[in-house]
Amino acid sequence: MLSRPLGRTGLTVSELGFGCASWWGKPRFDERVALGLVHEAIDRGVTLFDTGASYSAGEAEPRLGRALKGRDASGLVVATKAGTYHAGGGRIARDMSPAAVVASAERSLRNLGLETLSLLQLHGPSIAELDDAMLAALSDLKTRGLARAVGLNSFDPAVIEHAVGLAAIDVVMVDYNVLRPEREALIALAAAAGKGVLAGMPLAMGHTRPLLARLRGPQDLWYAARAVAKHRDELARGRRFRFLHRLPDMTGSQAALAYVLANPNVSAAVFGATRAEHLRENLEVSGRPLAANIAAQIRAAQS
Ligand SMILES: NC(=O)c1ccc[n+]([C@@H]2O[C@H](COP(=O)([O-])OP(=O)(O)OC[C@H]3O[C@@H](n4cnc5c(N)ncnc54)[C@H](OP(=O)(O)O)[C@@H]3O)[C@@H](O)[C@H]2O)c1
Numbered sequence: 001m002l003s004r005p006l007g008r009t010g011l012t013v014s015e016l017g018f019g020c021a022s023w024w025g026k027p028r029f030d031e032r033v034a035l036g037l038v039h040e041a042i043d044r045g046v047t048l049f050d051t052g053a054s055y056s057a058g059e060a061e062p063r064l065g066r067a068l069k070g071r072d073a074s075g076l077v078v079a080t081k082a083g084t085y086h087a088g089g090g091r092i093a094r095d096m097s098p099a100a101v102v103a104s105a106e107r108s109l110r111n112l113g114l115e116t117l118s119l120l121q122l123h124g125p126s127i128a129e130l131d132d133a134m135l136a137a138l139s140d141l142k143t144r145g146l147a148r149a150v151g152l153n154s155f156d157p158a159v160i161e162h163a164v165g166l167a168a169i170d171v172v173m174v175d176y177n178v179l180r181p182e183r184e185a186l187i188a189l190a191a192a193a194g195k196g197v198l199a200g201m202p203l204a205m206g207h208t209r210p211l212l213a214r215l216r217g218p219q220d221l222w223y224a225a226r227a228v229a230k231h232r233d234e235l236a237r238g239r240r241f242r243f244l245h246r247l248p249d250m251t252g253s254q255a256a257l258a259y260v261l262a263n264p265n266v267s268a269a270v271f272g273a274t275r276a277e278h279l280r281e282n283l284e285v286s287g288r289p290l291a292a293n294i295a296a297q298i299r300a301a302q303s
Contacts, residue, residue, distance in 0.1 A: 001045030001286045006077065006267045007196030009149040009170045011118060013077050015261055016286055017048030017198065017270035020064045022226075023219040024274050025056025031063070037279055038067035042076070044283050050079045050173075050198070050270045052123055052153075053104050053111075058086035061111040069113055079119035079171075079198075080108045081153055083129075096122065096129045098137035105141055116145055119171055122152040127162045135168040153200065157186055164190045171196035176266065177204040178244070178259050179237050181302045191265035202260040202269035203253055203282075205231060207238035209245055219274045240301040247294060251281055258290035259298055 001014045018041045023029050038049065051060045061080060068078070082104035087093035105120050120141060125134070130152075138150040151171030154160050163169045164186075172190050176183045176199040190197050206214055207227065214220050227235055245252035260269040273279045290298075 001047075001283065003047070004267050005196075006119075006149070007170055007191070008194040009119075009196055011077050011149060011196075013048040013196075013268045014046045014286075015268050016046060016257065016283055017050055017077075017079075017268045018046050018279070019200070019270045019272040020049055020051040020060050020067075021055040022060075022272055023056075023222050024272060025051070025060025025063050027059055029219065029274060031066075033274070033276075034063055035067040037273065037276060038064065039071070040276060040279060041283070042071065044280070045286075046283065047075055048077045048079065048268050048270065050200075051112075052081035052084070052121075053108055054081070054084035054086050054092045054123065057090055057092075061108055065112040065114075073114065077118040078112060078114060079121060080105075080112065080117055081121045081123035082108065083125060084123045094124070096125050096134075098133050101134070102137055102141065105146055109146065117147045119149045119151060120147040121150070121171065121173060124154055124156075125152055125159065127159055130159075130162065130166060130169075135166065139168055149196070151196070153198075157183070160186050161189065164193045164195055169195065171198060171267075173198040173200050173270070175199075175201045176260055176263075176269075177202050178208065178241055178256055178298055178302070179204045179234055181299075184263065187263060187265045196267045197265055199260045199263075199266050199269045202271050203256050204234060204238060204241075206253075207231065207234040208241035208252055208256060209238070210242070211235065241298070243297060243301070244294075249291070250285070250288070250294075253278070253282055254285040254288070255290065255294055255298075257282055257285045258288060259295070261285070262290050262295065
C-alpha cells in the first residue's frame with residue numbers, strides 16, 4: 001500500500017482510506033463482519049480511517065472504537081467529524097457552534113478510545129460558521145493535544161475555496177470521483193496552499209453501475225433507496241461510465257479509484273465497503289496506474 005503526505009500536517013496516510021459510515025456502522029450490519037473489515041484493512045496496510053459523530057445514526061464512531069480496541073493505533077490516522085449529531089429516530093441535527101464542536105471532539109475521543117484525534121473535520125460548515133471563534137476553538141483543540149490536525153468536509157465548492165484560504169485549516173475533504181471532474185481546480189488550489197486533500201465518495205457511491213445490478217443484499221437496498229432519494233443526478237450521469245465495468249485489466253471500481261489516485265494533489269481516496277471482496281479488490285489498486293487510453297475515455301465521458 002502506497003502512502004502520501006496529508007498536506008503539511010506532518011501525517012502520512014495510506015493512499016486508500018476506509019470509510020466507517022453508512023451501512024458499515026449500522027447495528028443491522030453484523031458487528032463481527034464490520035470489525036473484520038477494519039482489521040483486514042489494517043492488515044493490508046490501510047492507515048487512514050474516516051468516520052463521523054453523526055455517521056450511521058451515531059453508531060459508526062463507537063463501532064470503530066471497538067474495532068480499534070486491542071490494536072496498535074499509533075500508526076493509524078483516525079479522522080472524525082463534528083458539527084452534526086444524531087438527534088434520535090434517525091434524524092441528523094447540526095450544531096456548528098464552537099462549544100458544540102469541542103464537546104463533540106471530546107465525545108469522539110471517548111467513543112474511539114483514543115487520546116488524540118488524528119484529524120477533526122467540521123461536517124458541512126457554512127462560510128459564516130468558519131469565523132474567528134470557530135478557528136480559535138479548532139486551534140485550541142490542537143494546543144490541548146486533543147486533535148493533531150483540523151479541517152472540514154463540504155460538498156459546497158465555495159466553502160472549500162474559502163477554507164483553503166484559512167491558515168487554521170489543515171485538511172479538506174471533497175466529493176471527488178469520475179462524475180466530479182469539476183472539483184479538480186479546487187483540489188489543485190487546496191494542495192498548492194499546503195492543505196491535505198481527502199477524496200470522499202471516490203467510487204461515486206457505485207453509481208457507475210446499473211442500480212438493479214447492485215441489488216444483492218440489504219445494504220444494497222439501503223444504498224439504492226438513498227440514491228433514489230438524494231442522488232438521482234449521479235445515477236443519471238453514472239450511465240456514461242458503464243464502460244469502466246468492461247475493462248480487461250481492472251474492475252470498474254479499481255478504475256474509478258485509480259482515476260482519483262492519478263491526481264497527485266489528492267492525499268487519499270476514502271471509500272466505503274461492507275463486503276470483504278470489495279475491500280480486497282479496492283486495495284489492490286494501490287500502485288497500479290490508470291492506463292492512458294482509459295483516462296482518455298473517462299475524460300471523453302466527462303465532457
Ligand atoms: N456519501 C457521503 O455523503 C459522504 C459524505 C462525506 C464523507 N464521506 C466519506 O466518504 C466515504 C465513502 O463514501 P460512500 O461509502 O458514501 O461512497 P463510495 O465509497 O463512493 O461508495 C460506496 C459504495 O460502493 C460499493 N463498493 C465498494 N467497493 C466496491 C467494489 N469493489 N465493487 C462494487 N461496489 C463496491 C459499496 O458496496 P458494498 O457496501 O457492497 O461493499 C457501497 O455501496 C464515507 O465512508 C465517508 O468516510 C461520504
